[in-house]
Amino acid sequence: MLLDVGRFVHNIAHWKFWLPLLGLTVCPVALRMAASQVPQQSSASPAGQQPPASPAAVPPPGAATPAPLEQIATTPPRAGLNIVVLDPAHGGTDLGARGTGGIHESDIVLEFAAQVRTALESQGFQVVQTRQGNANPSFDDRSAMANAQRGSIFVTLHIASTGTPGTARVYVMNDLAPGADATGLIPWDRAQAPFVSLSRKLGDQIQGLLAQKFKGSPAVAQTASVRQLRTTAAPAIAVEISSVTVEDRAQLDHMAPGIADAIARGAAAFRPAYVVPANPGERP
Amino acid sequence: MMLPRWRWWFLAALFLAVVVAAIYLPILRRNIKQAAKLQQRSEEQARRELTQPTVINPSDPKVKAKLFWASGADDGTVSAVIVELPLASDPVLRSKQVLNTLLAGPVDTELRTLPPDAALLAFYLLPDGTAIADFSEALATSIPSGIESEQMAVDSITKTLEANVPQVRRLKILIHGQEAETLAGHLDLSQAFVVNSNAPIGPRAATSVSPVPVNKAQQLTPAATAVKLAASPDKPAEKP
Numbered sequence: 291m292l293l294d295v296g297r298f299v300h301n302i303a304h305w306k307f308w309l310p311l312l313g314l315t316v317c318p319v320a321l322r323m324a325a326s327q328v329p330q331q332s333s334a335s336p337a338g339q340q341p342p343a344s345p346a347a348v349p350p351p352g353a354a355t356p357a358p359l360e361q362i363a364t365t366p367p368r369a370g371l372n373i374v375v376l377d378p379a380h381g382g383t384d385l386g387a388r389g390t391g392g393i394h395e396s397d398i399v400l401e402f403a404a405q406v407r408t409a410l411e412s413q414g415f416q417v418v419q420t421r422q423g424n425a426n427p428s429f430d431d432r433s434a435m436a437n438a439q440r441g442s443i444f445v446t447l448h449i450a451s452t453g454t455p456g457t458a459r460v461y462v463m464n465d466l467a468p469g470a471d472a473t474g475l476i477p478w479d480r481a482q483a484p485f486v487s488l489s490r491k492l493g494d495q496i497q498g499l500l501a502q503k504f505k506g507s508p509a510v511a512q513t514a515s516v517r518q519l520r521t522t523a524a525p526a527i528a529v530e531i532s533s534v535t536v537e538d539r540a541q542l543d544h545m546a547p548g549i550a551d552a553i554a555r556g557a558a559a560f561r562p563a564y565v566v567p568a569n570p571g572e573r574p
Numbered sequence: 575m576m577l578p579r580w581r582w583w584f585l586a587a588l589f590l591a592v593v594v595a596a597i598y599l600p601i602l603r604r605n606i607k608q609a610a611k612l613q614q615r616s617e618e619q620a621r622r623e624l625t626q627p628t629v630i631n632p633s634d635p636k637v638k639a640k641l642f643w644a645s646g647a648d649d650g651t652v653s654a655v656i657v658e659l660p661l662a663s664d665p666v667l668r669s670k671q672v673l674n675t676l677l678a679g680p681v682d683t684e685l686r687t688l689p690p691d692a693a694l695l696a697f698y699l700l701p702d703g704t705a706i707a708d709f710s711e712a713l714a715t716s717i718p719s720g721i722e723s724e725q726m727a728v729d730s731i732t733k734t735l736e737a738n739v740p741q742v743r744r745l746k747i748l749i750h751g752q753e754a755e756t757l758a759g760h761l762d763l764s765q766a767f768v769v770n771s772n773a774p775i776g777p778r779a780a781t782s783v784s785p786v787p788v789n790k791a792q793q794l795t796p797a798a799t800a801v802k803l804a805a806s807p808d809k810p811a812e813k814p
Contacts, residue, residue: 379759380759384759386719386759387718387719387720388719395719429755448720448721448760449720450718450719450720450721450722450723451718451719451720451723452718452720452722452723453648453650453720453722454648459650459721459722461721479764508649512650514721514722514725514760514761515725515728515761515762515765515767516721516760516761516762517755517756517760517761517762517764518760520762520765528721528760530720530721530722532722533720
């Protein structure tokens with residue numbers, strides 16, 4: 291009997307006894323805390339096709355205490371630029387520009403888009419991507435994704451087959467004659483017309499940052515009749531990187547972080563310049 | 575340990591063969607490349623002769639035409655090169671002449687903006703100053719894909735027309751007789767490009783510079799029909 295009591299006391303003193311007991315006590319508390327954080331994480335997640343999340347719902351980095359759920363639900367959405375529609379060009383059977391080393395534009399832009407998306411999200415933007423995998427939506431489908439948003443900008447990514455390797459250029463649409471205005475609606479085939487000057491501001495902002503990172507790139511955005519931009523009713527730019535003719539694919543891969551950073555910082559700097567129309571489809 | 579004499583000879587012969595190969599192979603490679611380039615050039619020339627009828631008439635007065643090819647600065651710009659050409663006064667014929675010369679390319683082939691195998695199939699000029707240029711499919715399939723290269727191709731065409739054919743206000747590009755959404759995946763071809771916004775509009779504009787009599791072959795072309803329509807006295811001139 292005395293021996294048994296001694297073994298019991300010895301067992302209590304040993305860590306193997308306390309550890310499971312500690313686990314049983316701590317686990318319910320941890321589970322309860324995790325459950326209380328789930329709604330907050332989902333509101334901050336940048337899911338591509340979700341409706342625009344309120345930036346107010348995203349806790350600022352380093353926030354000590356998370357906002358209560360009730361407060362998040364009732365916070366009105368911030369009226370301003372908070373969505374970036376990111377368009378990796380081509381896809382599907384349309385490979386885009388093709389390099390001699392088997393490099394395809396459609397593949398590379400998708401990988402670039404992943405890095406640009408991360409950089410934009412770190413600036414507080416919600417990102418909607420026109421394609422996730424090897425699909426090839428039409429020009430109009432891609433534009434429609436931007437035109438359905440309120441307070442968004444549109445960035446289409448391309449890799450050229452010409453130009454000095456290691457440089458990047460931003461293109462904005464040429465001036466378009468505004469269409470008939472009897473209904474007050476923006477005509478689809480000239481949807482970019484009211485946004486051309488805003489697109490130029492955004493383009494110059496991003497091109498300036500690209501020129502700092504990639505020597506030989508122009509200092510300001512250039513104009514071109516890019517089909518994808520014409521039907522987009524938002525500040526819209528095309529970013530073209532040179533080029534698929536590089537011998538080593540790694541040369542292009544090294545450019546991705548710089549491109550992503552320039553686009554994200556340029557978009558953030560453009561934010562105050564863009565006064566979002568009160569209703570979708572209205573002119574800026 | 576001494577090697578037998580035959581082995582010495584063998585090694586020496588082997589070494590000599592390596593040295594000779596190292597010298598000869600690069601020369602051989604260069605010669606093959608040059609031969610391939612010459613062959614390609616002659617094929618290109620033959621194709622051009624077949625697809626592009628010569629519209630240059632030596633009796634036309636020689637003028638200093640401005641043709642726009644790549645500037646060479648690798649910045650996506652085109653610059654003018656002055657070429658002395660016998661050009662017709664008729665705007666349609668003149669447009670064909672300058673565009674065919676543009677397609678033939680500059681002396682420095684690196685500055686080419688249009689694919690060597692592309693051809694101009696037809697050219698029309700409507701009374702309102704809208705020109706329609708129909709190019710072969712090679713313009714879309716052989717051009718390097720990209721915004722920069724496609725914009726340069728269109729810039730070289732529109733600026734060349736602007737500099738040499740003042741009657742052309744706008745230009746619509748067709749590919750093999752069909753409307754195309756883009757040139758090679760980027761540049762918008764569904765709209766007409768502004769060439770010369772100050773060009774005069776109407777029949778007077780199209781006929782005033784056509785003193786050259788239209789020969790039989792031209793009368794059968796759609797381009798000649800367009801000019802004929804423009805010359806109709808019934809249609810009043812539109813104001814710009």
